[in-house]
Amino acid sequence: MTARTSNDTARDIPEATVARLPIYLRALITLAEDSIETCSSEELATAAGVNSAKLRKDLSYLGSYGTRGVGYDVEYLRYQIAREIGVTQDWPVVIVGIGNLGHALANYSGFRSRGFRVVALLDADPDRHDEVVAGVDVRPFDELEEIAAEHGVAIGVIATPALAAQDVADRMVTAGIASILNFAPTVLSVPDGVDVRKVDLSIELQILAFHVQRKTAASALAQENSA
């Protein structure tokens, strides 16, 4: 049981750490662009907006890539993190729902530079099918399975209205796409083993609103008490 290959580093990176690795990667790329070759955990932590102890602990899950008394080699660490995340080569991605948001996503050059390649844009509306967005033409949604198989797509983005999102997710799962980024404001139910992340802008605004209200209520209260 549990036979392991020799190269097994028995690592099991905490989810909170995984979520920060891309931030470190971005910070390292910025440092590299400024021709900085070495940095301390303190410097990198500042650039990433985190505590240096947290940064060091996060990096320690990947291995021991720093040098005590010196710091980290920017280029080396950048590569190690990219390798750990898996963005040393491009991942093919499909975007479904080429409306307002889908257009913005398709036109976004930042994906390409960060390890993702949009291989297809799909929409159910035939009126969209003539269009070419950022060099990729919009195809009928029915071609999902075919395109996913052809390009080995593992990641799908949902930018359809909320009502369509569950159907789209189901089709993606059928097509072998086990990682989904969902922009529609709805809860997706998917089989075990399928990974869903959601981005909900209204929720973010509502969280901000909550804190604004709390702050203003607190200051109003203080004013009242001092009067």
Added chain:
Amino acid sequence: MTARTSNDTARDIPEATVARLPIYLRALITLAEDSIETCSSEELATAAGVNSAKLRKDLSYLGSYGTRGVGYDVEYLRYQIAREIGVTQDWPVVIVGIGNLGHALANYSGFRSRGFRVVALLDADPDRHDEVVAGVDVRPFDELEEIAAEHGVAIGVIATPALAAQDVADRMVTAGIASILNFAPTVLSVPDGVDVRKVDLSIELQILAFHVQRKTAASALAQENSA
């Protein structure tokens, strides 16, 4: 010291709970649209995609709005959560950077229906200033302070390139905007008391990529071992 008004319920809602309240609100609105008047914690939890114990604990921070043996009144709970978040009336919002993403955001009707009103669209590029997006015309970025003061804007959205984001954030803070939603892939540094939330799509994709890689590595390993 610590004089309090009579109505002080001494509540101090955990951040993790605050982040879920909008999800519950959305689920309740969906239930109400389906003419469902009452629901149990189990039903609401399923609709929101969380554990029912967690849901009940979350709601208990707001007060005791359910009835044992019965469940929650959908409309009543919906109002209580909306009031707690502060979305019983509209919050004025400005969006800065009306490019690909800014256009999508400006055109998004979901903000309005969820308690936010886009009062201004700002861009530094004079070529953008003729345009009208979703009934709001694009104004020069310099008018930020004036517009913020006029409408009492508390929330700002940054959709500019990363390089401009820090400057925009600084100007927002100066203009009295203490809550910022940042789409630019950069770390913002702001004074204490200013609340920043970020949305970074590339990071979300990278997190998905990490898990895909982990899964495929694991199955490759299993196959190798069984061979």
Added chain:
DNA sequence: AGGAGTTTGTGAACGAGAGAACAAACTGAG
């Protein structure tokens, strides 16, 4: 009224993550 059946609200156990603190490992000067 009483008892069976539901469902909430919460105390308590458990687990994950954050941060402080420090030994170990390195550099460079003398």
Added chain:
DNA sequence: CTCAGTTTGTTCTCTCGTTCACAAACTCCT
């Protein structure tokens, strides 16, 4: 070589969040 100074990797503690489990509170049926 030795010693002072620097910075990592890791241990320990504390805080925050999740989940379990159950008494309290309600409904409905007899």
